Amino acid sequence: MPRIEVTPDIAIEESELQFSFARASGPGGQNVNKLETAVHLRFDVAGSASLGEALKIRLRRLAGARLTKEGVLVIFAQAHRSQEQNRRAALERLLALIAAAAEKPKRRVKTRPSLASRLRRVESKVRRGETKRLRAPPSGG
Template sequence: MPKIEVTKDIALEESELEFSFLRASGPGGQNVNKVESAVQLRFDIANSPSLGEAVKRRLERLSGQRCTREGVLVIFAQTHRSQDLNKKTALARLIGLIAEAAEKPKPRIKTRPSLSARKRRVDKKVQRGETKKLRNSPTE
């Protein structure tokens, strides 16, 4: 069975992808009324054997509203007048999302401000307070 390479570690089976074709909206003359050029790509993230658990979680988070409650990612493409180009566009978007999800996030390293930086901050606050004090009317 043909595989679609996403990254050097991840390759999807074509059987994991489900394409359906719909009539596109927008310009296109009579062509838009009779040809089903829009593509809806469905990819079941939750049951995909090609992805690891961490990648699945990141992909669900990245896909946002395009992901159903059941964990199915739905990508809709209708930019081109050609069904084949829309299919390629939808597939490219899916590959881009999976590639982005495959990158491990860099762990945050906790840092603390240096002593001199804390001193500068306090000095600036004191200076600002002095400036504001000068704006008050004299009390005498």
């Protein structure tokens, strides 16, 4: 069974991808009215055997509104005039999304503000307060 390589250590089966076609709006002349050039690419994230659980979680988060309640990722492409170009564009977008999800996020290292930065902050607050105090009408009188 043919596999599509996403990264050197991640590949998905072609059988996991489902393509359906529809009439597209936009460029195409008479083709717009006659041919189905727009592409819907469906990839079942929840049921995929090619992806690890951590990758699936990150992919769900990245997919956002493109993910159905059943866990199916839907990508729609209609920018090009030909069905094949739209199919290629949809597949490239899917692979880019999976590759982005494959990058493990860096853990944040807690840091504390330096003494100098804390002093600068306090000094700027004092200066701001002084500016406002000078704007106020004179008291006493």
